[in-house]
Amino acid sequence: MTGPVPPNPPALPVTWRPRRNRAVLLAASALLAAVFVGMALVLPPSWQLNDRIMLLCLGAVFSGVGLMLARPRVVADPEGVLVVNLVRSRRLHWAEIVRVNLRQGDPWVTLDLADGTSLAAMGIQPSGGRDQAVRAALQLRDLADERGATSEPATA
Known part of the structure; x- marks a missing residue:
């Protein structure tokens, strides 16, 4: 590792996380959830209830993956x-x-x-x-x- 040496260790407790990645992933997860809920609500009447439920489940899965990636x-x-x-x-x-x-x-x-x-x-x-x-x-x-x-x- 190279770079500036910090003068003293930080005060405890301290948390490090990739802030930029986390912000993007949380926003994308929320957007995905909203899009899939919106799609399930505005589908034409010819779509059945199980189709709408599947869309909601897909939105939950995609959002869950984004939240998992934002965890570290x-x-x-x-x-x-x-x-x-x-x-x-x-x-x-x-x-x-x-x-x-x-x-x-x-x-x-x-x-x-x-x-x-x-x-x-x-x-x-x-x-x-x-x-x-x-x-x-x-x-x-x-x-x-x-x-x-x-x-x-x-x-x-």
């Missing part, structure tokens, strides 16, 4: 990090995060974890602005470095 975020708080991706969420303790990666060309931040695996953090992505994503990744890295050194992972 990364939330840091004193206890750790919540990574919310498209379908799954994962709660991490600070000590579980070994490295925060955002390389040139990466679609989003990747977290290297203490168990040897990696986790995509889709809430920080350059598609909404490279400088903003680099700044967020650096802040998350600084928080992980600062908090991971002073905490122990939770044991089950």
Whole structure:
């Protein structure tokens, strides 16, 4: 990662999400829902009730996909990090995060974890602005470095 180094980690809690993508997806989902409801209401009388219900269901499915795509975020708080991706969420303790990666060309931040695996953090992505994503990744890295050194992972 390159770019300006933030002077201090941000105050907790902090949430990072792709704002531009989210705004477009939420607006498109609302528009899709309205269009499909409107179509179901203005269909000619020759269309049956099951046709109208199918249109409403299609609108709900398309809107649901848009809402699902708008879900990603990364939330840091004193206890750790919540990574919310498209379908799954994962709660991490600070000590579980070994490295925060955002390389040139990466679609989003990747977290290297203490168990040897990696986790995509889709809430920080350059598609909404490279400088903003680099700044967020650096802040998350600084928080992980600062908090991971002073905490122990939770044991089950």
